[in-house]
Amino acid sequence: MSTFDGAPPRPGLDLIKRMAIAMAVIVACTSGAVATTVLLEVKGVADAFEEFSVPIPEIDEKGVLDDVDPGGPQTILVLGADRRLQQKKEGIKGLADTAILIRLDPSKGATAIMSIPRDLRVNIPGVGKRKINEAYATGGPKLSVRTIRNLLGIPINHVVNINFGGFRRAVDRLGCVFADVDRRYFNDNMPPAGGGDPYAVIDIKAGYQRLCGEDALSFVRFRHLDNDLVRAARQQDFLRQAKDQIGVSRLFSDRKTLLRIFAKYTQTDIRGESAILRLLKLAVESAKNPIQEVQFQPVTDDGPDLVVSDGTLKRLSRQFMDAKGTQGARGKVDKSKKDKEREKTQKRRRTGGKVPAGLFANRRIAEDLGVRLATDPKTPIRFPVYFPKVAALGSVYRPDDTRAYRIRDRGKNKYQAYRIVLSAPGTGQFYGVQGTSWKAPPILDNPTETRRVNGRKLELHRDGGRLRLVAWRTPRAVYWVSNTLLQTLTNKQMLGIAESFTRVGS
Numbered sequence: 293m294s295t296f297d298g299a300p301p302r303p304g305l306d307l308i309k310r311m312a313i314a315m316a317v318i319v320a321c322t323s324g325a326v327a328t329t330v331l332l333e334v335k336g337v338a339d340a341f342e343e344f345s346v347p348i349p350e351i352d353e354k355g356v357l358d359d360v361d362p363g364g365p366q367t368i369l370v371l372g373a374d375r376r377l378q379q380k381k382e383g384i385k386g387l388a389d390t391a392i393l394i395r396l397d398p399s400k401g402a403t404a405i406m407s408i409p410r411d412l413r414v415n416i417p418g419v420g421k422r423k424i425n426e427a428y429a430t431g432g433p434k435l436s437v438r439t440i441r442n443l444l445g446i447p448i449n450h451v452v453n454i455n456f457g458g459f460r461r462a463v464d465r466l467g468c469v470f471a472d473v474d475r476r477y478f479n480d481n482m483p484p485a486g487g488g489d490p491y492a493v494i495d496i497k498a499g500y501q502r503l504c505g506e507d508a509l510s511f512v513r514f515r516h517l518d519n520d521l522v523r524a525a526r527q528q529d530f531l532r533q534a535k536d537q538i539g540v541s542r543l544f545s546d547r548k549t550l551l552r553i554f555a556k557y558t559q560t561d562i563r564g565e566s567a568i569l570r571l572l573k574l575a576v577e578s579a580k581n582p583i584q585e586v587q588f589q590p591v592t593d594d595g596p597d598l599v600v601s602d603g604t605l606k607r608l609s610r611q612f613m614d615a616k617g618t619q620g621a622r623g624k625v626d627k628s629k630k631d632k633e634r635e636k637t638q639k640r641r642r643t644g645g646k647v648p649a650g651l652f653a654n655r656r657i658a659e660d661l662g663v664r665l666a667t668d669p670k671t672p673i674r675f676p677v678y679f680p681k682v683a684a685l686g687s688v689y690r691p692d693d694t695r696a697y698r699i700r701d702r703g704k705n706k707y708q709a710y711r712i713v714l715s716a717p718g719t720g721q722f723y724g725v726q727g728t729s730w731k732a733p734p735i736l737d738n739p740t741e742t743r744r745v746n747g748r749k750l751e752l753h754r755d756g757g758r759l760r761l762v763a764w765r766t767p768r769a770v771y772w773v774s775n776t777l778l779q780t781l782t783n784k785q786m787l788g789i790a791e792s793f794t795r796v797g798s
Contacts, residue, residue, distance in 0.1 A: 358447035365397035398577035402584035404615035407524035413597040458557025460505035468504040475722040499711035518720030525777040584615040625718025651682040662796040668696040675769040681792040686717035721776040762790040
């Protein structure tokens, strides 16, 4: 029996209206590893779906999904729907909170992922101009497929409809995920903003840490004070970190339970041994490629809706079908008048041409924060604290988000850690400096390259051509600087910040 609609929500959470990307974490980022472990057990996969998963109504009708040649590339649409218990009783389908397209094509340079904004105004067949999430409320996955295919003019071969209950259980079953949290995420709905339905309750502090079930779900679902573009980047960053940490052996040892979780909380047209085998083989072949995040922009506001031009839609479709790997920032940000004025002021603070372009000298504030961390009375840092002497133009330090804390590895060993947080221009853009006595955090596994600069060996971690993280090691600790979610800091800015790090007291 399927539990796709989930059990009644826990008290205090019954007003949650946002669904997570949920099992998309497992589908999109561990597909290669999953495929490798279960290729020899395809029958078990098929049996799990037959036993636990309910088919999607009318999805097998002719013309709904596009046929694909055996072994050919495939496009998968992942849907996450907002449907509360009362809506289920009333027969209401709910709104599609998440729509992600995944393109598996081993012949291309990357596996493409595209998140479609839930507030995008589109033409829904038989309905008219509406927000795209209303396609699900009107006609379920079937109408969602038709709407998105007409919008982008691309084939859609399979659809996966997910429930966030499976996300929590899968993350916990896999031992949780260590995530590089860029800033504090907080909302307690006391009172609800604007007097309407509240956002999800959340309280996650900044810094590298282990996120489990409910916290992981709240983190990827968070929308308060940012936008769909930032939210998609956060989801995809969590996807990447989950992929890097979940090994083949872990999946193989627990494959039966994970398959039950996935089947129980998922609806899909992918059924039968032959269909599953073809998709898993394709996932294995695609696993060698990096992930390209095709950003759905530029979009403009028209009241509560987002709109996009026909020319942009054609460009996005080409990028999705011909993935080549991310080269620049994940997205553009609109600088406010205050951001621009701040940049002008900070440029005037350069001295003697010693500060590289795109940066400004800001030692005093950073050093004060470093001293505060080194002498924190509750959680003092016993290893050397480093701080950056420069910051990206337009940046502002966030003392309230900066903190000293403790972190445990999977073996329950405790380590000291600290995080310095800065906000960058644009909605939801934060970058930070991390230090920890844990010398082997998963985030620093497999650097793209190493480079020696001014006597310091830097480890560079790239997303395509963009630096997402720059790290270095000392005998007592490791340190890194993380880019924003949209990776808006340039490579020169990232390297300049890393090169400027100075020890407190020197």
